[in-house]
Amino acid sequence: xxxxxxxxxxxxxxxxxxxxxxxxxxxxxxxxxxxxxxxxxxxxxxxxxxxxxxxxxxxxxxxxxxxxxxxxxxxxxxxxxxxxxxxxxxxxxxxxxxxxxxxxxxxxxxxxxxxxxxxxxxxxxxxxxxxxxxxxxxxxxxxxxxxxxxxxxxxxxxxxxxxxxxxxxxxxxxxxxxxxxxxxxxxxxxxxxxxxxxxxxxxxxxxxxxxxxxxxxxxxxxxxxxxxxxxxxxxxxxxxxxxxxxxxxxxxxxxxxxxxxxxxxxxxxxxxxxxxxxxxxxxxxxxxxxxxxx
Numbered sequence: 001x002x003x004x005x006x007x008x009x010x011x012x013x014x015x016x017x018x019x020x021x022x023x024x025x026x027x028x029x030x031x032x033x034x035x036x037x038x039x040x041x042x043x044x045x046x047x048x049x050x051x052x053x054x055x056x057x058x059x060x061x062x063x064x065x066x067x068x069x070x071x072x073x074x075x076x077x078x079x080x081x082x083x084x085x086x087x088x089x090x091x092x093x094x095x096x097x098x099x100x101x102x103x104x105x106x107x108x109x110x111x112x113x114x115x116x117x118x119x120x121x122x123x124x125x126x127x128x129x130x131x132x133x134x135x136x137x138x139x140x141x142x143x144x145x146x147x148x149x150x151x152x153x154x155x156x157x158x159x160x161x162x163x164x165x166x167x168x169x170x171x172x173x174x175x176x177x178x179x180x181x182x183x184x185x186x187x188x189x190x191x192x193x194x195x196x197x198x199x200x201x202x203x204x205x206x207x208x209x210x211x212x213x214x215x216x217x218x219x220x221x222x223x224x225x226x227x228x229x230x231x232x233x234x235x236x237x238x239x240x241x242x243x244x245x246x247x248x249x250x251x252x253x254x255x256x257x258x259x260x261x262x263x264x265x266x267x268x269x270x271x272x273x274x275x276x277x278x279x280x281x282x283x284x285x286x287x288x289x290x291x292x293x294x
Contacts, residue, residue, distance in 0.1 A: 001252050002037070002290040005079040005208060007226070008283070009269055015277030016069040022271030025206065025258040026077035027052075027060035034256055038080040045070045057265060059258035075269060080290070085252050088240065094146040095235040097139050101199035103235065115233050118201040122261035125189055125204075127197035128174055135194035145200070149232045149242060152194060156187050156244040169263070184245040185263055188228040191244045192262065201233035205241060206266045207256045210287045225285050226268050231259060255287060 007026055028036040043050070047064035055061045066073070104116045121127060138155065139148040163181040171179075173193035176186040188204050195202035209227050229243040229250055241250035258266035 001084075002080065002082045003210065003255060004286075004288050004290060005077070005081060005255060006284075006286045007077045007079075007208075007268070008285075009075045010282045011073040011279055012282075013071045013073075013276040013279045015275055016071055017066075017073070017273045017276040018069050019065070019067050020073065020271055020273035021065045022063070022075075022269060024062045024064075024075065024077075024269045025059055025266050026062065026075075026079075026268060027257070028079050028081045028207075029059065029256050029258065031256060033084050033086045035082045036079060037082055038078075040078045042074075042076040042078075044072075044074040055260075055265075057258070057260045059260070059266060081255050083252050083255060086241075086250070088249060089146065089234075089237045091144050091146040091150065094144045094237045096142045097145040097148050097198070097200065098142065100145045100233065100235040104199070104201055104233075115201050118203045118233065118261065119196055119199060121196070123264050124262035125173060125193045125196065127193055129197075130177060131173060131190075131194045132197035134177070135198050139198055145232070145234045146237065146240060149195065149200075149234070149240070150249075153191055153230065153242040153244040154247055156191060157247040160187065160190075162245065184228045187244040188230050189262060191230040191242070195230070195232060203231045203239075203259045204262045204266065205229050205231050205250075205256060205259045206263070206268065207254055207258075208285055208287045209243075209246075209255075210253045210289065211285075225283060226257075227254070228263070229254070 027039050030036055041062055043064055045066055045068055048067045050064040052060060052062045104119050135152060138151040161181045164183050166179055167182040167186050171186055173190045176182045176190050192202040192204055206226060206228050229241055231239045231241045234240050243250050260266045
């Protein structure tokens, strides 16, 4: 399936902003199941400088600076992405979760250490006893790691209602656990924290879901905005992605932008600016199959 993706962000300020520096993650990743076939980033006012490089996690990252007074900043990313169905292993054929967790600590290869990195605490995700206890309900002794991860993410949606007013971008997994409601960022952070609490490697993934579902199916939560989910390392089966917000396996309706330890590594737009007074932000995302446009 080929998609066009349009992600527009507009910042409006009550006072002029004379200078700003920004980092954005808006380029879709190229992976075994996804290919970015075109990408264009438009910024207004025009930046004095703009560069692109891959960050530590391999995400394409754009940096730009504006050094003229402005009361509005408009960032628009247009992409064409091809996504193919993912092969998901049968649950019983994945390793027991204890073996996967133990193996992370023993593999000293470059690849093994990179995976182990995702089992450690990060700035926004700190494992805790309460989250370990919650996760343990899904990871009984010798259970296949895929089975446990799938059940864990299935328990999030019915027990934690989606509520865009309940949390902020700074809400921790522990706070979300107490509130029992939040948004996709909270669901992903919570799942990652639970998995790391029992020694597994899990990464935070940012991306999009298609705006109009296929075959008149239910509309996925996260359409019209950036979305987030969790990727779990399942040993020889590799990384498998789960969307706890929608209680589905990540598939052809999902587009991956970036992954890292938590939201702080992959936020779509991050930056600093001088002045500006009060400001508001408007974000609009549209993901449409090319077949629907033709």
